[in-house]
Amino acid sequence: KAGVTQTPRYLIKTRGQQVTLSCSPISGHRSVSWYQQTPGQGLQFLFEYFSETQRNKGNFPGRFSGRQFSNSRSEMNVSTLELGDSALYLCASSLDNPGTEAFFGQGTRLTVV
Amino acid sequence: DQQVKQNSPSLSVQEGRISILNCDYTNSMFDYFLWYKKYPAEGPTFLISISSIKDKNEDGRFTVFLNKSAKHLSLHIVPSQPGDSAVYFCAASTTTSGTYKYIFGTGTRLKVLA
Numbered sequence: 001k002a003g004v005t006q007t008p009r010y011l012i013k014t015r016g017q018q019v020t021l022s023c024s025p026i027s028g029h030r031s032v033s034w035y036q037q038t039p040g041q042g043l044q045f046l047f048e049y050f051s052e053t054q055r056n057k058g059n060f061p062g063r064f065s066g067r068q069f070s071n072s073r074s075e076m077n078v079s080t081l082e083l084g085d086s087a088l089y090l091c092a093s094s095l096d097n098p099g100t101e102a103f104f105g106q107g108t109r110l111t112v113v
Numbered sequence: 114d115q116q117v118k119q120n121s122p123s124l125s126v127q128e129g130r131i132s133i134l135n136c137d138y139t140n141s142m143f144d145y146f147l148w149y150k151k152y153p154a155e156g157p158t159f160l161i162s163i164s165s166i167k168d169k170n171e172d173g174r175f176t177v178f179l180n181k182s183a184k185h186l187s188l189h190i191v192p193s194q195p196g197d198s199a200v201y202f203c204a205a206s207t208t209t210s211g212t213y214k215y216i217f218g219t220g221t222r223l224k225v226l227a
Contacts, residue, residue: 004156033214042119042202042219043157056214090156092215099145099164099208102215104156 002027004105006091012111018079021108025072025093031055032074033102034066037088046089049074050096081112116140117205119218127226132190134221136203139184143205147215148177148188151200160201161188193225 005024013019025032034046045058049068066076072093078085088109092102118137126132134148144165149157163170163177163186170177176189190197200222204215 006156035217040219043204043215043217045214045216048214058214092156099162101147101159101162103159104149106154106156 004091004093004103006089006105006108008108009106010109010111012113013081015081015083015112017081018077019081019110021076021078021089021091021110023074023076023091023093023105025074025091026103028095029093029103030072030096031094031102032068032072033092033094034074034076035090035092036060037090037107038086043090046076078110083112086110086112115219116143117203117216117218119201119203119221121221122219123222123224125224125226126193128195129192132188132193132197132223132225134188134190134201134203134223136186136188136218137184138186138205138216140205140207140216141184142207142209143216145206145208146177146179146186147204147206148175149202149204149217150197151202151220157202190223193223195225195227198223198225 031050033048035043048056052068063079068074088107090107092104094102147162148160151157179186200220202220204217
């Protein structure tokens with residue numbers, strides 16, 4: 001069974017640009033969450049989608065947005081990139097059962113210059 | 114407001130000895146806790162979890178202990194192996210919330226010395 005797939009793996013963008021990251025969850029998983037990892041900050045929750053609806057959102061500015069498609073694939077968009085957006089962006093998928101673990105992709109390393 | 118805290122950014126342990134990684138939380142609504150291991154350039158991989166109805170869960174060399182009154186959990190690795198060297202994250206969630214929002218700590222970098 002294929003794991004969580006994130007594309008691209010690496011990305012370099014210029015300040016002010018926008019970027020779209022993609023995540024394909026494990027087959028059968030309908031919950032997809034996004035996290036930002038920066039040094040010293042751990043994994044910060046961005047948002048969670050289920051059945052094409054955003055169910056929960058973290059404390060990030062509106063420049064960070066996402067969506068989920070009917071096949072559960074999800075995209076995350078960051079507009080007007082800032083240097084501080086440089087981070088590893090991780091996607092995780094879960095079954096819709098309380099008390100189950102999330103499975104992570106390898107992440108997209110975004111560098112803003 | 115850091116609801117899940119891992120106060121030790123790093124830990125070094127000799128091969129064969131016990132590694133103990135600690136995690137504290139502040140939200141009493143958390144009822145499900147997980148530990149993840151992360152190698153560089155890879156996503157976190159799930160290690161072990163514990164529900165708040167238990168105080169201990171074991172899986173091979175890994176044991177997680179939960180002390181609800183102290184809002185504290187720990188991960189024990191016995192015996193530690195060089196391949197265990199990685200960053201370990203604890204995470205917490207509220208299963209009754211109907212969402213899958215995991216709150217992660219900042220991680221502890223474990224180095225197992227051969």
